[in-house]
Amino acid sequence: MRPSNDVPFDLKTDNGSDLGGDRQTTDTRSPTEQLAAWVERLGQRLAQRDIDGTLELFADDCHWRDLVLFSWNLITLEGKADIRDLLESRLEATQPDNWKLEGEASLTDGVLEGWISLETDVARGKGYVRLKDGLCWTLLTTMRELKGHEEPLGRRRPLGAEHGHGLADKRNWLEKRRDEEAALGITEQPYCLVIGGGQGGLGLGLGARLKRLGVPTLIVDKAERPGDQWRGRYKSLCLHDPVWYDHMPYLPFPDHWPIFTPKDQIGDWLEMYAKVMELNYWAKTECVKASFDEAEGRWTVEVLRDGKPITLKPSQLILATGMSGVPNVPVYPGAETFAGQQHHSSQHPGGDAWRGKRAVVIGANNSAHDICADLVENGADVTMVQRSSTHIVRSDTLMEVVFGPLYSEDAVEAGLTTDKADMLFASIPYKVLPQFHRQAFEQVKERDKAFYDRLAAAGFMLDFGDDESGLFLKYVRRGSGYYIDVGACELIADGTIKLKSGPGLGVDHIEPDAVVLNDGSRLPADLIVYATGYGSMNGWAARLISQDVADKVGRCWGLGSGTTKDPGPYEGELRNMWKPTQQQNLWFHGGNLHQSRHYSLYLALQLKARFEGLDTSVYKLAPSYHQG
Known part of the structure; x- marks a missing residue:
């Protein structure tokens, strides 16, 4: 999921001088040697409390994500001014030391990256760093364990058995x-x-x-x-x-x-x-x-x-x-007169009891799709009411294009552990993440164009997020507005699940046997499911x-991104x-x-x-x- 660059970055070094200076020669060292030298220099300058010198190792467009290790918080620093403020506030208290490159570095599309380890006064940490043109673009630091309070694992595991006689505590x-x-x-x-x-x-x-x-x-x-x-x-x-x-x-x-x-x-x-x-x-x-x-x-x-x-x-x-x-349960005029059953999606037990009955599902995200498909499977006549656009991605495509590089059998066979996959995912700051994911979801659109065309022809309103960055960004920004398709979309495309959709569409009122929409449509119903979120x-x-x-x-x-349902100001976490x-x-x-x-x-x-x-x-x- 690495973003492509319009102009590839030429990774160069200052041949031993400060990395903020002129870069005159192409570095002939291996990627691992280059990144190890940068990590060593970072550790040295921090040990010297040389904040100005430390900032020379960072690009102007830089992001440092710290998970507890320096901040006792989850924060993302964006730009040198933010990093300066953290170091001025926390450097003496944390006393970071023992910075090391772990394993081999890689160089792809002008981005030099690799794993790091370090310690503070009270903790041990791990991280991940990416350089562009010899300067830090993204840095992740995470606390992994507290010194003197490590988990009892491996060689520290408990003995279990209590050998000997005359033990003070005789309980098993x-x-x-x-x-x-x-x-x-x-x-x-x-x-x-x-x-x-x-x-x-x-x-x-x-x-x-x-x-x-x-x-x-x-x-x-x-x-x-x-x-x-x-x-x-x-x-x-x-x-x-x-x-x-x-x-x-x-x-x-x-x-x-x-x-x-x-x-x-x-x-x-x-x-x-x-x-x-x-x-x-x-x-x-x-x-x-x-x-x-x-x-x-x-x-x-x-x-x-x-x-x-x-x-x-x-x-x-x-x-x-x-x-x-808490579940969002809308209050519509006339709801108290409804003669059938109505409940929030979180209370929906399944479609078994609704064979031959009419169901109206208000909403068009994950739960709405699953419930509509379940009701159809059980022989109900189902109408979905879509009030705003939904991001849809097919499960198979999501697994291959988006999840695949980190979470898949291929990743496991390549030696990528779950912990490393989690760390790699966390190493991409939220501000940078959209450029990674826009590229992936362009592939999704192209791969499944015919699928999206069928949905659109059925009247379904589609989106890929306000900035076209797809599923995960919609999830972290608002926690709603999407569906991972496991079959319900084809039922919408072929008309098995009936659809009422349109911008601004909503429920005007409820009658004893129907839902009446604000466009005048009357939907007969024995069951109303409010898939209206939380x-x-x-x-x-x-x-x-x-x-x-x-x-x-x-x-x-939410991140405070200023996108739909994620109002600012921006926080970064x-x-x-x-x-x-x-x-x-x-x-x-x-x-x-x-x-x-x-x-x-x-x-x-x-x-x-x-x-x-x-x-x-x-x-x-x-x-x-x-x-x-």
């Missing part, structure tokens, strides 16, 4: 595990309370990392069993992302696992995961309300566990209720804590996700399985550092935007 593993489960939340308070234990493994993946790091953590969820958030959905549901993209921390799916996991299978996997990873998980537990005591630095959280009220006192509260917030995740904060706290945090998700918020000790964890897997590491390290009492002064805590 099972007895210790049962005692831990009985105590946490009852006689011992968790340091972290995670609200939400399913729907993509959001709470489970984070909980597993915190468990490995020795942070007392309790996960609560209202479902009866881990994985029920998936089991309760309509029966045809499968993950739309491929298996290589969806692995969970520590326990990847086995190599026979299906490419697209059926909902009940992922539900069973999550239940197994919670047990094998020894997570402290309270099922059938609903969070009723929460409040924060500024003086104590702790939360008071009221929950109902199997109907019994319990008060918890965690220090850190993590809302892991999914990327989406609000911001801070809606859960408003519901569980208070509207004041939700407003203090502001909007969750996903708002309030996996990082400190304006509300002390309140965190948000969400996204797809890939994001949950990767970013749970950085969230867990931030929480572990606070648990251990380390100095976690946050660089540039993001302000709150778009309250209410």
